[in-house]
């Protein structure tokens with residue numbers, strides 16, 4: 001009887017010793033993790049993303065988009081498709097007015113920013129103001145390009161290139177079907 005009690009006491013002591021060592025190990029691991037995490041934060045703070053990213057504001061389910069858009073609009077805007085060049089209604093549009101996102105009405109460009117690039121899609125040399133358009137790296141089809149999307153609804157607009165002929169040096173190459181035109185009154 002005495003022996004059993006003695007043994008259990010010894011076991012208890014051993015367990016507690018193990019428990020203490022375990023706790024020490026956990027604390028040490030937590031400290032390491034903290035050190036690693038803070039180093040990561042430091043890294044991400046100094047790392048400059050070359051491309052602007054904004055969280056998209058509108059989150060509409062695909063079923064809803066399918067109801068609101070034509071099949072071709074849905075393919076381009078929501079599935080990142082591309083319309084055939086030289087076919088879009090706004091490609092040769094020279095009227096004064098505003099170009100809006102066809103999906104949500106977000107104002108993207110004015111007619112003063114449009115120029116004839118000869119590439120087959122409406123082209124602009126700047127956007128209406130910062131924050132209306134998101135840029136994202138696109139490596140599809142074996143090319144490295146920068147995709148442009150509406151910052152409000154996340155819809156695909158086209159791509160941006162740094163070969164623009166005006167002083168901005170950039171070319172926003174936009175699918176005509178991704179935009180709605182609002183003529184000046």
Ligand SMILES: [Zn+2]
Nearest residue numbers: 101104150153
């Ligand atoms: Zn939009």
